[in-house]
Amino acid sequence: xxxxxxxxxxxxxxxxxxxxxxxxxxxxxxxxxxxxxxxxxxxxxxxxxxxxxxxxxxxxxxxxxxxxxxxxxxxxxxxxxxxxxxxxxxxxxxxxxxxxxxxxxxxxxxxxxxxxxxxxxxxxxxxxxxxxxxxxxxxxxxxxxxxxxxxxxxxxxxxxxxxxxxxxxxxxxxxx
Numbered sequence: 165x166x167x168x169x170x171x172x173x174x175x176x177x178x179x180x181x182x183x184x185x186x187x188x189x190x191x192x193x194x195x196x197x198x199x200x201x202x203x204x205x206x207x208x209x210x211x212x213x214x215x216x217x218x219x220x221x222x223x224x225x226x227x228x229x230x231x232x233x234x235x236x237x238x239x240x241x242x243x244x245x246x247x248x249x250x251x252x253x254x255x256x257x258x259x260x261x262x263x264x265x266x267x268x269x270x271x272x273x274x275x276x277x278x279x280x281x282x283x284x285x286x287x288x289x290x291x292x293x294x295x296x297x298x299x300x301x302x303x304x305x306x307x308x309x310x311x312x313x314x315x316x317x318x319x320x321x322x323x324x325x326x327x328x329x330x331x332x333x334x335x336x337x338x339x340x
Contacts, residue, residue, distance in 0.1 A: 213235050215231060228273075235292065236292040243321065248317070270298070314331075
């Protein structure tokens with residue numbers, strides 16, 4: 165065997181080893197990319213709202229509406245619902261629609277099984293928070309309007325919006 169043949173065989177073996185090394189590295193990089201994509205997806209999972217109950221009630225001549233609801237953070241990082249508002253969709257007798265925005269208040273209905281949800285609401289990773297959200301209804305504004313539905317709109321610190329809708333609300337007739 166000549167020296168040139170030995171050198172070319174050695175070069176061929178080195179090229180094969182390099183090709184195997186490159187193939188193995190690309191497989192490892194693909195696995196790392198899949199794990200990174202899965203991790204990024206889990207950080208971007210949305211907040212899931214759930215309506216448990218709703219009640220309209222009266223206190224000191226004022227009208228309130230409370231929603232017992234839960235918010236689940238599906239992400240693997242904490243998040244905050246920085247703003248929670250009520251949008252009341254109404255229409256008048258002529259059929260013209262109107263949206264009325266109402267901010268939350270720190271009151272809860274009597275005989276409540278839940279506590280109030282704080283606003284802003286901090287949600288830990290993969291955690292759920294449940295409680296009452298209460299809004300004081302502007303009775304004078306709603307006096308001659310027909311209520312179509314209520315929408316609870318929650319906005320996270322990043323600007324993502326999640327909402328719940330309620331068409332029927334139980335009314336407590338007695339004054340608290």
